[in-house]
Each structure stands twice: as structure tokens, then as C-alpha cells.
Amino acid sequence: MLLRLSKRKCSNPCLPPGPWKLPIIGNIHHLGSCLPHQRLRELAKTYGPLMHLQLGELSVMVVSSPETAKEVMKTHDVNFSDRPYLFASSVICNGATNLTFAPYGDYWRRLRKICSMELLSPMRVQSFTSTREEEVLKFIKSISEHVGSPIDLSQRIFSLTYGITARVAFGKKCKHQESFIALVKEASAAASGFNVSDLYPSSTMLPLLTGFKAKLEKIRGRFEEITGNIIEEHQAKKGETNVGDVDEDLVDVLLRYQEHGDVQTFPLSIANIKAVILDIFSGGSETSSTAVEWAMSEMLKHPRILEKAQTEIREVVTRRGRVDGTCIQELVFLKLVIKETLRLHPPAPLLLPRESRERCEINGYEIPAKTKVIVNAWAIGRDPIWWKDPERFHPERFLSSSTDCYKGLNFEYIPFGGGRRVCPGMSFGLANVELPLIKLLYHFDWKLPDGMTSEDLDMNETSGVTVRRKANLNLIPTAYHPVPA
């Protein structure tokens, strides 16, 4: 039965509907072993676009329609601008000092300003262009050494994006880069929010008994050590780079801000700098690589689209006489492919959780203070009420969309979230999706290995904060246009 009980009138508001609950575990058993975003959409078909779940001790609202997402991210935006407490983040960052999990308030506002104005501003992103070009060229060259044989494209795409982020954050030669990347991968896996310690936050015993605390403390120890070394290395070479230098990396910018920025009202500590570095890596790497991986998968699944995108790129590059990120201005169809990829495969399908600061009402239902809110962007992007033929990969559907749909103002399409907590790394993230795709499609033709056809290509997802392909994408490149030596 479809319970679309929106705009309910009730003199004494009650919690939104949800499945029956068991003592102690509440609805944990309803999630089972399925992928959370998929299971939550199934449940929402029965209980409606605003659904209540009890996950252990946590009271959780699940939002599954654009109208309800608008209530959370626009009408009641301030009230839902907090993030819930996350055990992993609080241990690794020594008390949640990173931007992503900082509670809404002065500290978050100032850190966010540094991120948007100093680290991820359009000008700064522009200044990363040559770094990105160099890393993508290395990536393309390494693929060209394997033409004619199957390669694990997924693994190469993920290394590329981590490599770009590391170069941008730490500069050219950072000997701690590889160990830091390995650590971020471990930390991201621990911060899914569905760990049992997050579901029973009042229990101090659970993290001890499950070994979760010990594991996180080990991560924190290594995090402190590696970031400490990176910062010391940067302090030692202070004076070698100037404001606005092409060689200035994000750690340089943060150290400069620490010295000359708003030291009176917002002194930036070394702990803050370490936490922001973690934000940049955890927010910036897997998201972009997941998008590139899904875009290539969808194009391989739909050869007409692959051919159309390649024809467009090759025409534009031939006309301009160069293949670089600036081509994107003319690549109308590739931009549609990226939009459609982010609709069907938002890298963070459940966005990042929010928490209500005060009691409020949505659709006539009560949302108590301190309720965790999950917005299912994946389900919203496939809502048949808003999207015609929603499961079909059809980039042309965006031809008629007039507005800049990434900004989180159209709530039927929110791959970067919305409201005050909208992703601050959007332009950096998109640039890291566009250039690798342009080059992959320009330099090579692609086919599936072992005589597989597009119908055979498995499109299953795996679970995590970012949802990647379950099986890595193995493809055979053939050279179309030689890679410059």
C-alpha cells in the first residue's frame, strides 16, 4: 500500500509513519544486508516520502521525495544544518574539528569560509589546472602502454583522483603521500555512520568490546603522525613559495592563513589544519572517481552514447587543436552525460546525515529535536513522479533543463546536497570528472574484455558512504589518437 500521507492535518502531531519496531534494535533488522539506499527506497514506497525509523537508540527520519527534501534543505534549512555525532570522526579528528562533521555554528561557519574562499574558490580551482593536466597526462600515458590488453580502469581512476588531490593539497614531492592516501581510505570506511557504536551512542562499552575504538585510535595515531610530518615539511620550506605561486599548495595556504589570517577572531590551530586536510581528501577523492567510473560504465553499457560523446570530443579537439579542460565549454553532450551519471549514481547516495536542532513540523508530522535526517538523493533522482523513464540512462533528458542544476536549488536533483551544507568542492570535483573523461574518450576507443557485450556488463553497486561499482571496470583500450611523448 502506498502511503502518500503528505500535508497531513493533525492537531496533535505525531512521528511520521514507519515500519514496526522491535525492542532495543528498533528497525535495524529492516535494513538487513541490502544496500541502505536501495532498501530505504523500498521502505519509502510503503511508508511515504517522510518515514521514521528507529535504528538502535537513534531516531531517524528518511526523506525520499523532492518536496520533502526542500522542506529540510530550504524551508527549515537552519534547523537541519547540524550533523549528527559520529564516533569515528570524533576520535580521528580529536573531537569533530573537521568541517564535514562540525556542528552548525560559529566554528563551522568560519572553517567553511576558509574552505570556500581560500581553498576551493573558483580562482584557486583554476590555479590547480596545470597540476590536474600533468596528473591526467601521466594517467593517459600509463594506459597507452597497455593498448590492446585489459586494464583495471577503476583502480587507475581512483589512483588518479587521489593523486590529483595529494598534489593539490601537499605539493609536488611529498614522501608521505601514499601512506596518507591509504589512511584516508581506512578512515572513510570507518565513518559510514552505520557502525553499531554510532547506533548506540550512549554505550561506552560497545566501541571497546567491538574493538572499534582501538581501531580508530590506531588510525588517529597514524593520522597525527603523517599530517604532523607533512606540516613540518611545509613549515621547513616556508619562504620558498609566495602568495598566488603556482607551487603554492593547500597546506601552504592554510599555514599562511594561520599566520596572517583572522588570528584575532579565529585562530587556526594545527589540529584544525589537520582536520581540514582530511576533509579535502575524504570529500574530494572518492566522489569524483566514483563519478568517472560510473560515467565510463554507463557509456560502455550504451554504445550509442559512447560514440556520440567521442564524436563530439574529437570534433571539438580537432577544431581547437588541443585537448585540455577548457574544451568542456563546447562539450555540450559530455556535460549532459555527467549530469545524467550524477542523477543515476550520486556518489554519496544518502548525502551526509543532518540533525534537527529544535523540534519542528514537516508535512504535519512532528520532528523532535536531535533527530537524525537522511536524505535519499539516489531515490529522489529516480522518482518516477519527477523523472520520465527514471531507470534509463538518457543524457538528452537534461537538454531542456535551463538552470544550473548542480547548486541544490532543484530538489529533484541533489548530487551535491543543498542548503547551507551544500558541497563546497563542487567546481573542483567537476573539473576532476571532466578532464579525465575528455582524455579517456579522445585518446582511446574502448571495449569489454573476453568477448563480453554491453548487455553482459554488470552494473551492481557496493555499499559505503560513496557507492562504487561492485566489480571493478575492466576494459581494453585501443589507441585512437597517440598520446604525446
Ligand code: HEM
Ligand atoms: C563529484 C564530486 C563531489 C560530490 C558528488 C560531492 C557530494 C557532496 C555531498 C552530497 C555533500 C553533503 C551535502 C549536504 O549535506 O547537503 C558534500 C559535502 C562536502 N563536500 Fe563534497 N562532493 C564532491 C566533491 C568534493 C570535493 C572535490 C571536495 C573538496 C576538495 C568536497 C568537500 C566537501 C566537504 C568539506 C563537505 C562538507 C560540507 C559541510 O558540511 O559544510 N567535495 N559533498
